[in-house]
Amino acid sequence: HGHPHHDNVQVNQDQPLKIYFIPYLAAGHIIPHSDIARLFASRGHHVTIITTPANSQTIRNSIPHHPNFTVHSVHFPAQEVGLPDGFESLSAVTDMVSLGKVYQATTMLRDPIEKFVESHPPDCIVADFMFPWVEDLANKLRIPRLAFNGFCLFALCAIESLKAHPIPLDASPPFLLHGLPHPVTLKTAPPTHIKEVLEAVIAVELRSNGLIVNNFAELDGEEYIQYYERTTGHKAWHLGPACLLHRTAEEKAQRGQKSVLSAHKCMSWLDSKKENSVVYICFGSLCCFPDNQLYEIACAVEASGCEFVWVVPEKKGKENENEEEKEKWLPKGFEERNLDKGMIIRGWAPQVLILEHPAVGAFVTHCGWNSTVEAVSAGVPLITWPVHGEQFYNEKLVSDVRGIGVEVGADEWGVIGFGDREKLVGRKDIERAVRRLMDGGDEAREIRWRAQEFGKKARAAVQEGGSSYNNLTALIHELKRLRCCKPSA
Numbered sequence: 001h002g003h004p005h006h007d008n009v010q011v012n013q014d015q016p017l018k019i020y021f022i023p024y025l026a027a028g029h030i031i032p033h034s035d036i037a038r039l040f041a042s043r044g045h046h047v048t049i050i051t052t053p054a055n056s057q058t059i060r061n062s063i064p065h066h067p068n069f070t071v072h073s074v075h076f077p078a079q080e081v082g083l084p085d086g087f088e089s090l091s092a093v094t095d096m097v098s099l100g101k102v103y104q105a106t107t108m109l110r111d112p113i114e115k116f117v118e119s120h121p122p123d124c125i126v127a128d129f130m131f132p133w134v135e136d137l138a139n140k141l142r143i144p145r146l147a148f149n150g151f152c153l154f155a156l157c158a159i160e161s162l163k164a165h166p167i168p169l170d171a172s173p174p175f176l177l178h179g180l181p182h183p184v185t186l187k188t189a190p191p192t193h194i195k196e197v198l199e200a201v202i203a204v205e206l207r208s209n210g211l212i213v214n215n216f217a218e219l220d221g222e223e224y225i226q227y228y229e230r231t232t233g234h235k236a237w238h239l240g241p242a243c244l245l246h247r248t249a250e251e252k253a254q255r256g257q258k259s260v261l262s263a264h265k266c267m268s269w270l271d272s273k274k275e276n277s278v279v280y281i282c283f284g285s286l287c288c289f290p291d292n293q294l295y296e297i298a299c300a301v302e303a304s305g306c307e308f309v310w311v312v313p314e315k316k317g318k319e320n321e322n323e324e325e326k327e328k329w330l331p332k333g334f335e336e337r338n339l340d341k342g343m344i345i346r347g348w349a350p351q352v353l354i355l356e357h358p359a360v361g362a363f364v365t366h367c368g369w370n371s372t373v374e375a376v377s378a379g380v381p382l383i384t385w386p387v388h389g390e391q392f393y394n395e396k397l398v399s400d401v402r403g404i405g406v407e408v409g410a411d412e413w414g415v416i417g418f419g420d421r422e423k424l425v426g427r428k429d430i431e432r433a434v435r436r437l438m439d440g441g442d443e444a445r446e447i448r449w450r451a452q453e454f455g456k457k458a459r460a461a462v463q464e465g466g467s468s469y470n471n472l473t474a475l476i477h478e479l480k481r482l483r484c485c486k487p488s489a
Ligand code: UDP
Pocket: 027, 028, 029, 031, 255, 256, 282, 283, 284, 285, 286, 287, 311, 347, 348, 349, 350, 351, 352, 367, 368, 369, 370, 371, 372, 374
């Protein structure tokens, strides 16, 4: 093999690409993965998302019909692993046993996905790094494979730095990340197990034809793009922020899942508030804090005197069957006292819509990358409260490197976002961080100004002629070139 089909070059160049996307089964992966697929569809290419039935339904409900955008379902082995029907996402999980089952079920998707892909081979596969076996499939079919992991490139640079310069066992914090363009230090080190798992899947990712990044080059920064490409020899394609795809307000309210309140209700509440007066609090789709941590948040918010929108996952209430036990996380009379001041959303919130509202002046976030880049896109400064995964690196990009947020002081790097934790973030620390951004002082003004500047850059990046727009053009060109040069079997 290895003879390019030169004769077909012209025909091939004009033909749209056929691309398959295989997202991991968690909201934080499916949402950006589907948005990135839509970007390719908007340029006239044929995209198919391969996922399981319940996730297919969610994607279809949240994404308007487009002739180039299809979703293909494969069987989810719920019965085989002992999960109830429809429980097809890590985002639905609040205990380790179910987590293990969902994880096991995702490994069983390999067979049906391989069968489908082999019987209808595409020009390229974009696969989540949590499916490392796609490497063998792409190699077998001799098609290019692009990796996606939902991280920003800065986080991958931090991971590379730690791989080259591990933290000595006897070291104490702060831990310097050697070799990065800025002097970045961590308050806490990643759990060894998580570090090893990540490094293993990243090794497979680095053998792909390139990495798609849901960020814009200006936020990661040229210095980090160069660091990544120099240390790994791998190419990164910044195509985001994908959340800036054009959508109506109702579409935004359905993004990811149908929100528990209407776009209209949410917007009219925010419309009644002054510019930059509301703190938005949400910890993504996986985190589920214990009652005592939520209680600290409630006390801090009340003490700060700020107006607020606070999202508490619906799965929270389900743990306690008993009505009385249900909401132990709220101080007595909290909602009655704060009827006008705040809104608690129990369940899925229309996050992008909320962040884009001018009344929102700060975002208390766990620094999941999607939440982070959504806030940046809206020009909203962040109060960073990382919990697990690569969130501690994202915090550093936001606070120390770009100066668009303040840290709450979280220093417990969990294995996962639920269950009991050893340390609480206390109400005083939360209140202090909220006041730092909401008190209107010089520091707050500067941070807000920088956040707004990055918001403008994000929106420019996805416009025609912007950095992400041009990267997408170049990537499409590259995929067409690879299609032409495809070695014959
Ligand atoms: N999200 C939302 N409403 C919610 C909770 C989350 O729309 O009530 C969305 C949020 O906008 C983001 C995603 O879910 O797109 C969460 O991804 P992220 O990477 O921030 O965190 P993860 O859920 O992976 O921890």
